[in-house]
Amino acid sequence: MVLTFDCNLNQLFVYLAAVSCAERGLRSHLLLRGEQPDVLTGYNLVSTMYGNVQYVPRSRYANREEMLRTYADLVAGEDGTVLWAKDIVEGRDTMNVAKMDDFSSMKTSRRKVLIVNEGAGDALALLGMFRLVQHLSQDHLLGKKRPVKFVVDAGTGTTAVGLGVAAMSLGLPWEINAVMLADTLKNYKRHEDHLIAEFSRQFPGSVFCSGLDMNQMIKWIDRQHPRKFGKVLEGEVEMCRKIAQETGVLVDPMYTLAAWETATELVQDEKSSIVVMLHTGGTLGMFGLAQRYKTCFTNLKD
Incomplete structure (x- = not known):
C-alpha cells in the first residue's frame, strides 16, 4: 500500500x-x-x-x-x-x-x-478533538463545570471547530476563541458549516446534534497584527525568544504566537473564567523560517 x-x-x-x-x-x-x-x-x-x-x-x-x-x-x-x-x-x-x-x-x-x-482538515479530524476534550474535562484537570476560555490559532480552522463541537456535545461551559491566520471570517464560517454537516453525515449515531448553535461556542477573531499568511513581521522572532526564556513555552511567529498574544490579552480582562491556550505545534517550522528570514535569527540579541 x-x-x-x-x-x-x-x-x-x-x-x-x-x-x-x-x-x-x-x-x-x-x-x-x-x-x-x-x-x-x-x-x-x-x-x-x-x-x-x-x-x-x-x-x-x-x-x-x-x-x-x-x-x-x-x-x-x-x-x-x-x-x-x-x-x-x-x-x-x-x-x-x-x-x-x-x-x-x-x-x-x-x-x-x-x-x-x-x-x-476534514470531519475525521474532529474525532481526535473529542478525545482531547474528554481528557481535558476530567475532574483533576479542567473539569466539567468551570467556565473556560480556550484560545487556538486557526490555520484551516478544523481544530477550533473540533473543540467547539466536542465541548457543546458534552455540555461544557467552554468558549473557543479562534485566531484567524489564513482566511476571511466568511470562509472560516463556511468551513465550519461544512465540517459539521460532514461529521453529522459520517457519524449519524453520534451524540452531536447538527441543530445546535455553534455561534455561542466558537468566536472567530482577528489576529492582533494581521498580515498575509506566511509572513513574519519584524520583532516577532525576538518576541518568541523572549517568551521562551521567561516562561519555558516555545511559540513560533507563524502560528502559536498569535494565540499567545490573544490569550495574554484575554487573561488581563477575565475574572470569572480561566484562559487556556491550546499549543497546536508549529514551532519546528522555525527550521524553515530560519532559512527564509535569516536576518531575524542571526540578529537575535541577549
Whole structure:
C-alpha cells in the first residue's frame, strides 16, 4: 500500500506520518508546499529518511485536491486504486461500497493509494478533538463545570471547530476563541458549516446534534497584527525568544504566537473564567523560517 500525505508547515505531522507508515511496512509520499530548503534540517531532514518527500510549487499547491489526486493517480498506476481517508468512513454509503470492496479485495500486486489531506482538515479530524476534550474535562484537570476560555490559532480552522463541537456535545461551559491566520471570517464560517454537516453525515449515531448553535461556542477573531499568511513581521522572532526564556513555552511567529498574544490579552480582562491556550505545534517550522528570514535569527540579541 502507498499512502500519499499532503503536509504544509507542520513538520511534526510529516515525521510522525512517515515513521508510522515505515513501522507498518507502508510506503509514504509526503507532499510539501513551497521550495526545498538549501540545507535540510530537523524533521524535514529526518522525514526524508522514512518517506519520499516531494516539494510542490505554490502555484500547483493552490488547487490542493486536484494536485493530490493527480499525484496519487501517478503513484497508483493504471491498475491501482485511490481512496481519500474519508472514503473509509463513508464506505457504508452505497456510493462508496463498491470502491471499498475493490480497495480491500485487490491482489497484492496491485497498488492501493490512500490520500490523507493537509492538516486532516476534514470531519475525521474532529474525532481526535473529542478525545482531547474528554481528557481535558476530567475532574483533576479542567473539569466539567468551570467556565473556560480556550484560545487556538486557526490555520484551516478544523481544530477550533473540533473543540467547539466536542465541548457543546458534552455540555461544557467552554468558549473557543479562534485566531484567524489564513482566511476571511466568511470562509472560516463556511468551513465550519461544512465540517459539521460532514461529521453529522459520517457519524449519524453520534451524540452531536447538527441543530445546535455553534455561534455561542466558537468566536472567530482577528489576529492582533494581521498580515498575509506566511509572513513574519519584524520583532516577532525576538518576541518568541523572549517568551521562551521567561516562561519555558516555545511559540513560533507563524502560528502559536498569535494565540499567545490573544490569550495574554484575554487573561488581563477575565475574572470569572480561566484562559487556556491550546499549543497546536508549529514551532519546528522555525527550521524553515530560519532559512527564509535569516536576518531575524542571526540578529537575535541577549
